[in-house]
Amino acid sequence: MPIALITGGSRGIGKATALLLAQQGLRVVVNYHRDRQAAQEVVEEITRAGGEALAWQADVSDEQQVVTMFTAIDEAWGPVNVLVNNAGILATQCRVENLTAERINRVLSTNVTGYFLCCREAVKRMSIEHGGSGGAIVNVSSVAARLGSPGEYVDYAASKGAVDTLTIGLSLEVAAQGIRVNGVRPGFIYTEMHASGGEPGRVDRVAPAIPMRRGGQPEEVAQAIAWLVSDSASYVTGSFIDLAGGK
Numbered sequence: 001m002p003i004a005l006i007t008g009g010s011r012g013i014g015k016a017t018a019l020l021l022a023q024q025g026l027r028v029v030v031n032y033h034r035d036r037q038a039a040q041e042v043v044e045e046i047t048r049a050g051g052e053a054l055a056w057q058a059d060v061s062d063e064q065q066v067v068t069m070f071t072a073i074d075e076a077w078g079p080v081n082v083l084v085n086n087a088g089i090l091a092t093q094c095r096v097e098n099l100t101a102e103r104i105n106r107v108l109s110t111n112v113t114g115y116f117l118c119c120r121e122a123v124k125r126m127s128i129e130h131g132g133s134g135g136a137i138v139n140v141s142s143v144a145a146r147l148g149s150p151g152e153y154v155d156y157a158a159s160k161g162a163v164d165t166l167t168i169g170l171s172l173e174v175a176a177q178g179i180r181v182n183g184v185r186p187g188f189i190y191t192e193m194h195a196s197g198g199e200p201g202r203v204d205r206v207a208p209a210i211p212m213r214r215g216g217q218p219e220e221v222a223q224a225i226a227w228l229v230s231d232s233a234s235y236v237t238g239s240f241i242d243l244a245g246g247k
């Protein structure tokens with residue numbers, strides 16, 4: 001049974017992805033940072049439905065914690081076959097002239113360094129060259145990578161630009177190793193992230209400016225991720241799916 005690690009799998013897009021992949025027969029590791037109870041609830045929901053899941057606490061921006069998480073998965077179930085890099089933070093709305101180095105580093109360390117570290121550990125295990133059997137990685141980016149989030153979250157948008165470039169570069173680097181690397185770019189999705197960014201009603205506020213006139217649901221993003229990691233996407237690498245209602 002393939003093993004999938006979903007970083008930030010306890011809420012929002014990560015949770016919807018964990019539930020869907022478990023439904024499709026994958027063993028799922030639900031990584032979380034602070035909210036143990038939320039992660040445990042996802043595991044229980046999967047288990048009740050007959051699936052297999054475990055929760056693992058790790059700050060993805062912390063190298064040692066990431067290494068420990070991958071080693072623990074090796075020992076519990078074996079090497080991961082699927083990685084969904086999803087754990088991300090937004091920080092509060094802020095114009096460029098007010099950005100601090102502390103905040104920039106915080107956003108980049110979770111949204112970029114965290115993705116790099118998890119990719120590194122996954123590639124070591126998936127690579128045919130290293131005795132692995134290949135695998136699939138999906139990096140959750142954002143339409144902010146091309147829209148820039150002016151006046152609100154330019155640092156966040158730049159972090160997602162880095163995720164896109166990581167996805168392209170890594171997909172080329174590991175294509176011959178049996179590893180596919182793709183990205184999804186959600187638009188405005190109804191999750192708690194917007195409240196953590198200081199504006200709980202943000203999706204409804206921007207909805208009139210979205211061509212489809214509505215925000216998206218986490219499950220709509222999860223469907224694309226599940227397709228990209230499945231065998232149906234066996235010839236797809238270095239690609240992106242935008243889930244943004246036309247934005």
Ligand code: NDP
Nearest residue numbers: 008010012013032033034035059060087088142189191193
């Ligand atoms: P949520 O805020 O709803 O959930 C974030 C998840 O990430 C939680 O499980 C949280 O765990 C986890 N997390 C945060 N920091 C860390 C960390 N350092 N280490 C490990 N886990 C961490 O976010 P969304 O579901 O909205 O977003 C998921 C991804 O989708 C992000 O990468 C985001 O940038 C991207 N995205 C979201 C959009 C949206 O409109 N919602 C739009 C475009 C992209 P815990 O609760 O335990 O801290």
